[in-house]
Amino acid sequence: MTGTIDGHQVRDPHGLHADAEDQLRQAESEVQRRVGDQYDDQAVRGAVREAYDEIAEQAKVESFLPILVARSAEQKLEEA
Numbered sequence: 001m002t003g004t005i006d007g008h009q010v011r012d013p014h015g016l017h018a019d020a021e022d023q024l025r026q027a028e029s030e031v032q033r034r035v036g037d038q039y040d041d042q043a044v045r046g047a048v049r050e051a052y053d054e055i056a057e058q059a060k061v062e063s064f065l066p067i068l069v070a071r072s073a074e075q076k077l078e079e080a
Contacts (some may be wrong), residue, residue: 001009023066024052030070031077036050047080 027048036044051072052065058066 006018015037020052023062023069026047026066027052027069027073030066034047034070035074035077043077043080044073045077051076 028045031044031048032041039047048069051069055068055072056065059068
């Protein structure tokens with residue numbers, strides 16, 4: 001949800017949290033699709049959350065965040 005304050009468009013912070021959770025689900029689904037038979041759900045979820053925490057703050061384009069997180073999480077799983 002968006003609105004305006006003093007002529008500036010702003011987003012509802014509750015919507016930002018929902019967006020982040022949706023991005024995490026997308027990334028988890030992608031990792032599960034690629035390597036899910038090799039790792040349990042909890043390992044995949046942990047790797048995705050760790051990767052998200054590392055990447056999200058620096059991301060300039062949020063639409064690419066799920067795939068970047070998925071790739072990083074997959075790499076973390078393979079290195080473990």
